[in-house]
Amino acid sequence: MEFKSANLVYFTGTGGTARVADAFERSFSNRAVSVYKTELTRLVEPVVLGDVLVLLFPVYAFNAPKSIDEWLEKIQPTDGRPAIVVSVSGGGDISPNTACRVASIHGLEKKGYDVIYEKMLVMPSNFMIGFDESLSAMVLHATPAVVDRVVLNIMAGERRRTTPYGIDRIASKLGYFEKFGGKYFGRYLKITDDCADCGWCAKLCPRDNIKIINGKYSFGEDCVICLRCVYGCPQNAIEPGFGKFMVLRDGFNLTKIENRMDHLTVYPRISQATNHPSLRGVREYLIESDCFEL
């Protein structure tokens, strides 16, 4: 398919989806497609540019984050403009994740988009159960290769629409109710005495949910549990008062993993790195990437 320009619109909490968007940008640019890239925050205007829209989001509770739904509500209707929907998960294309794009695809189709391609990508998990360092490094290494193949397929005119399991469609609806959990998670976030008053969290919360009022930090109810503030605070001074089980005890920092990866020359075999049954989707993803030995 002939595209001269692409608009990448993405939401990210902890940077995984931002890196996937970067990989799409590089791959499109290498094929002479110019790219407009927009990170969704509450302050973003719903402008859509380019010949094709690529919508990217992390999977939250088998679904897309609230920010995606809100943006889809606001965009202008179109007449058959092509769109690609990319979900980024820690679990891969396994149940109950398989229906995570259904609601966003429906939202795009309601606005007249022609969704030509959908795809699940994997990045290191920032939620409940993390990856060990070598598995994180493998996934970070694999993703640009998978993205490049996706772009190649799209440019060759391939259409790809998936059929989620019926049970996953129900699970993705339950995920919708879990969005309400953000209200409590956000409201009960606490700042400890280690805070150095740098203002980073208030500036970078993608929901504008952290305010400085009379010199004091205040959390609102418009949190989507993206975990950016919890993992990103340079003083490690933000603690959840509700839903602690969701946060990785050792924190989550993709930049640190990438820096250490620079020294990595040998990767483990896929079978060694993903021998736990819960990593089945990640294993399939690494096999698909064709970057490692089985």
Ligand SMILES: Cc1cc2nc3c(=O)[nH]c(=O)nc-3n(C[C@H](O)[C@H](O)[C@H](O)COP(=O)(O)O)c2cc1C
């Ligand atoms: C609140 C929340 C819910 C999540 N739910 C899922 C899920 O249902 N399935 C899954 O595979 N990963 C889940 N994850 C993991 C993220 O999808 C994954 O780590 C992703 O790469 C994060 O992207 P980001 O770094 O752009 O925020 C969840 C993460 C968070 C913070």
Ligand code: SF4
């Ligand atoms: S990012 Fe951390 S140190 Fe900086 S203001 Fe927020 S809580 Fe305090």
Ligand code: SF4
């Ligand atoms: S308050 Fe923290 S977890 Fe909630 S949306 Fe903002 S940055 Fe993300």
